[in-house]
Amino acid sequence: MILQILLLAAAVGALVYFVRSGQSVGVRASKRIAFGAFIVLNIYAVLRPDDLTYLARAVGIGRGTDLLVYLLVVAFVFGMLNTYLRDREISQHLTNLARQIAVRDAELTRREKDLEQRLTALEGHAATGNGHRTPVGEPVSENLDAPTRTSGG
DSSP states (O other): OHHHHHHHHHHHHHHHHHHHOGGGGGSOHHHHHHHHHHHHHHHHHHHOHHHHHHHHHHTTOSOHHHHHHHHHHHHHHHHHHHHHHHHHHHHHHHHHHHHHHHHHHHHHHHHHHHHHHHHHHHHHHHHHHHSSOOOTTSOOOSOSSSOOOOTTO
């Protein structure tokens, strides 16, 4: 009787955790229904073990314990397959993100080199225009023939 109470408490605790978990929002409805059915059947099997034995004999299995073990093996395989598929999907997403970052970085590098070439060409053009280079940081005047004003005069 004490073991039954502990098993029921564990099943109810798992159900409460699954329902209240923040991650359960992303879980598909079919998985929610399957997990809920699993918990309900678990509770029923704990409360009525003789019914599980009757069901096992009806499907050709000798004991209810054997039926339970077979069902747990199927549930375990399902869980492992689900984990494998989720990990494969996450891996594919990471690969796609890495590709996008690599392409973006290559494009940025290409643009930086293009800007450096343009800057070099502009500096070379400015150096040949009036015989001297305009220091970086000084504004280039629009009208080179206009007299410049000096302060104080």
